[in-house]
Structures are given as C-alpha cells and as structure tokens.
Amino acid sequence: MSEFTYEPLARKVWSWAAEQPDAVAAIEGERRRTWGEYGSRTRRLASALIALGLPADGRVALLGRNSIEYGEAFIGTLGAEACAVPLPTMATAETLRMMIEDSGARVLLVAQEYRELIAPVLDGLALLPGGLLGLDFDDDVFASYETLIADADDPASDRPHDRDAGFNIIYSSGTTGVPKGILHTNLMRHKQILGFTVPFEMGPGSVNAVTTPLYANTSLVTWLPSLYAGAASTYRRKFDTAAFLESVERDRVSHAMLVPVQYDRILRHEAYASTDKSSMRYKFCTSAPLREELKRRVVETFPGKFIEFYGLTEGGVSTILFGNENPTKLASVGKCYAGELRIIDDQGTALPAGQTGEIVGRNELMMKGYVNREKETNEMLWTSPDGLTFVRSGDVGRLDDDGFLYLSDRKKDMIISGGLNIYATDLEIAIDAHPDVQEVAVIGIPSEEWGETPLALVVAEPGKDVDPGALCAWANERLGKSQRISAVELRDELPKSPIGKILKRELRAPYWKD
8 A cells, every 4th residue: 555644533533523513423313413513522532531541552342332422432432542342232241241351441331221231240340440331321330421521621632643553353243252352453444444535435525324333344344434534424223224215315325334134125125216315426335245136236226336345354355346337247246456365275275267265365454463362363364385474264265367256155154065065155046046035045954964965044025935845946956966955944034143144153053953
C-alpha cells in the first residue's frame, strides 16, 4: 500500500464534529444525533475512562445490541487509546466470562436486556473500580453510562497514539472452551478504512446502514469507514426487513452491508418493488456464500453497484467481486485485490488454475494474532517454499484462468464418503436449483457402508408441498455418481448465526452424538 496520512479514527470523528457539528452522525429509528453531539459524548467518555484508571491499550468490553450509544462507547474507547472488545450477544454467561478474562478487559459496558445474563459471572472479574457500566440503565451494581458522560470533562485525549496497539479484539461465539480472540491493531484497521472510503465513495452526505451486529467484523468493514469519512450511520437493535426498506427510502441510505439471508428476505418482501431505492449507490455482501441466482437478481433489480467480499476476520485472504461489471462471474467471489492468493494441496504444494485445494493468502491487512494463543496463531499460518507467510483460510476452492475464485466448502464441512471427497456446496447448488426449494444445507452423517454420506436438509418455499424422496431423486439425476445424496429431510428453518451463516455443527450434532 502506498504512503498515506495517518489519523486515528477517534480523532477523525472529533475533527468531523468540529467541521460539520449540525450534520446528522447517527440515526436509530426516530432518534438523531448530530456530529457535534457525537463528538462531545465520545470525547467525554474517553476522558471518563482515563479518569477511571484505564491504561493506554487497556481493554473495554461491550455487551449489547446495535445502538447509537453502543457505537459511541466503541469510539470513546478508541479515543482513550484503548482497545474495544465487542462481545457476541449469543454467547452463554460462562463463555462471556471467559472472553472478558481472556481479553483482560478492565471496563465492561452492558445493555439492560443482557443485565440478567451477565449477572451470575460478575464476581471475580478484574474490573476497575467504577468500571461496570449500564449502557442504558443503572442500579446498585451498574453505574450509569449517561451519568459518567455528563460528569466528565470534554477535552480530546492527549495520550500518545500507538499504531501497533490494539484497536479491537473480535471473538467467535463458540459454545465450548475459550473462543479465540482476534486482535487487530490500529495500523491494520487504518489501512483497511482507507482502502474502503475512496473506492466506494463514502463521505459527508453518505448514509451507511448498519444491519448486522457490531461485534462482527462484517459490520465493522463498512461502519468504521463511514465514521472516518464523515458519513451518517443508521442503527437497529435487530434487523427487520420492512424497517430496513423504510429506512432506505426515508433516510436516503447510500451504502449497506447485507448478508445473504438479508438479501433473500429483502427481495422477497412485498414492499421491495414499491420502495424508493434510488439513493443506493453501493450494496455489499460478505460472511456467507450468496447464491448465483440471488446475486443476479440483486444486480439486475436493486439500484446501485453490488460488491461482494470474501475474506477472514483474521485477514490475509481477501477477494472482491464487482458484480455489475462481471455478470459472467457471479458464481465466483471475485479476484484477489490486495496481496497474493494461492491454492495448495494437503502437502503444501501450490496448485494450478482449475484444481481444488485450500485457499491461503497474504496481504497487509492481517491480524496481530489470537490473544494469548501463540500455538493457534502459528497453526493458522503457512510458510511457502519461497519463505512467505500466508494465512490459512480453512476453505476449499479453485481459481479459474482469469483469476476468479470459486468456493467449494469449508475443509471441516467436506464429506469423505468411501474415501472420496464430496463438497457440500456442489450438492447444495444442485438442490437449490429446484423451484420449490427456498434453502438447503448438506451435511455428512454416519454410514456403515461409506463412513459418512451426504444428507440434504431443505426448507421449502412457502406454500409448496415438497416430497423428500422425489426431490432426492431429482437432485441425484443432476449429480455425479460419487456425489449422490442419501436422503432429503424437510425443516421449517435452518439454524443461523446473527450474521446469517448456517450453523452446520448444530445440524450435524444429533446424527453424530452416539
């Protein structure tokens, strides 16, 4: 990346507050907050955190849904030259405790709806005196975030800024053990922000819709650049299709990161066709594969350019698909746009175009490492024969002759039946082509004859009466002999993470428990 002017995000927010104090910075339903208000409140929070005794590069944990105040708390943390630790709201109390302790958080901000969830594990946390804050409430245990801000001074932090210090730690929402905390530095995030704002035309007057939780990297990819660029952001505590479409029209949304399940709901909604979407300039997608057919409908019917990202929260592996410019490549996730991408086999040998293997990559946007996990950090890395360090994706895919990347599966989701590798994605594409199928996930289940065999779990289109046996036969006519599906089971819905990833581990668990 070429030379650039470095300005920490919180200070950039404060400069926008001085430059456009009356412009809207944050929107949550009918609520509005100006840049002047946003700047003052985040500066006050930074001062208050320092007054509590939070050291530079200290950690501040956040537990709550998206809100104006949640965003302020994140930026105020950065303004104190500290590191934000947004916690996944789907985690159990015990897992949250492990994350807080693993991160070394000294301050914890909690929204009222999670007060009872976190209460049983508060004893023993190594928080600063006064470091337990209610984001939208207070009681005899939690101090008031609003009171803390109101009582604080409003100077900008004069602490020296360390580019290599922590910006954020992002945890997975694991259910067993301590989830891995991915540490990003200030410099890494700054490069990522600059790589986004100019190419995708973010600036004053732009409005970015935050549609997924701010504890997920998916949200930060567009939210952080919008703040840096002086654009407004809209927040909702939970995604609602009708409310999103209303906001697009009312708030003149120009940019939005949406995950595949959200695109599907939006295009199906009765108000989609009649909604004024002319303000949309860029629509982004990441976190899970978006079906080619759905991608094509987005490109053809949804105003604005469609951009799909493929990458890891850990960084290193990254591609981008400019959908409108590449209508014949919509089955892919685009081309490597920074650094280098390779496909390797199990022995670490680079494979040519057309051959399938693990995707590895390297670029400037790589994590510092997993917190307190040197062994796991090293296992995530692969050193090439020419001495270069790559990040392992854990995904399987291939490159075509033009350099476009096509995903096949997660390595851990690959089905090995009779000694043959079967990629669930290939089977899912075949079944998804049936007009009565709304959604499908293929998993491997135990088989005495083959070791494991593919099972398709299908959600039917509303009002459609799908016969599982007939659908299985229909799909197998279109699949290779070694890919045959053993059976189809109908489900009312498939379990998903808050950012729309189908949780195959939950689907597999009942079949493998014995």
